[in-house]
Amino acid sequence: MGTARGVKTRNNKQWTEARYRGFIRSALRGAWQRWGPNHEVKKTARVERGKYRCAGYNRRSHVVTASITVEGKRKNNIFTDHIVPVGGDGDWNEIIENLFCEVDNLQLLCKSCHDVKTKDERHDSRR
Ligand SMILES: [Zn+2]
Numbered sequence: 001m002g003t004a005r006g007v008k009t010r011n012n013k014q015w016t017e018a019r020y021r022g023f024i025r026s027a028l029r030g031a032w033q034r035w036g037p038n039h040e041v042k043k044t045a046r047v048e049r050g051k052y053r054c055a056g057y058n059r060r061s062h063v064v065t066a067s068i069t070v071e072g073k074r075k076n077n078i079f080t081d082h083i084v085p086v087g088g089d090g091d092w093n094e095i096i097e098n099l100f101c102e103v104d105n106l107q108l109l110c111k112s113c114h115d116v117k118t119k120d121e122r123h124d125s126r127r
Contacts, residue, residue, distance in 0.1 A: 025088065028099060037103040041080045045108035052078050057113035064110040079114040081107050085121050 010020035032038060045052045050066045068077040083105050086098040109117065 021088075024092070028096065032099060035100055037101065037106055038080050040103050041106045041108050042078065044103075045078070052108055052110075054078070054110040054113055055081075055107035057081075057109055057117045059113070062110075068111065075111070077111045079109050079111065081109040081114055081117065083107055 005018070006016055008014055008016050010017065011023075015023070042052070045054075047053055047063050051063055052066055053061055054064050055061050064077055066076070066078050067074050069075070082098065082101065084098065084101075086095055088095065
């Protein structure tokens with residue numbers, strides 16, 4: 001914040017602000033994997049082995065498999081989604097507060113629903 005783009009002031013002056021923010025974000029994502037409500041949402045949405053109920057974004061809730069094959073590669077198909085988005089460019093306190101929320105702000109979405117929602121959120125934040 002307040003630092004010109006592309007100027008390396010972080011980590012022994014080897015990193016730009018953007019690189020630094022990416023680093024912190026990835027550290028937070030690691031912690032998120034150990035966050036109880038994240039696991040709670042998946043547990044609640046589980047229908048049977050390998051099958052989960054997607055809350056549905058702009059469509060009805062539906063049951064999906066935990067992984068899908070895209071172009072011959074197995075990919076994760078279930079995402080814990082923050083109903084109120086975390087945001088990424090703002091104040092760290094706010095990001096942390098939004099990220100480590102309780103289960104009432106979380107829902108399970110399949111890849112297809114999650115992709116559409118993410119796209120909408122990006123579009124919203126540009127306005
Ligand atoms: Zn879905």
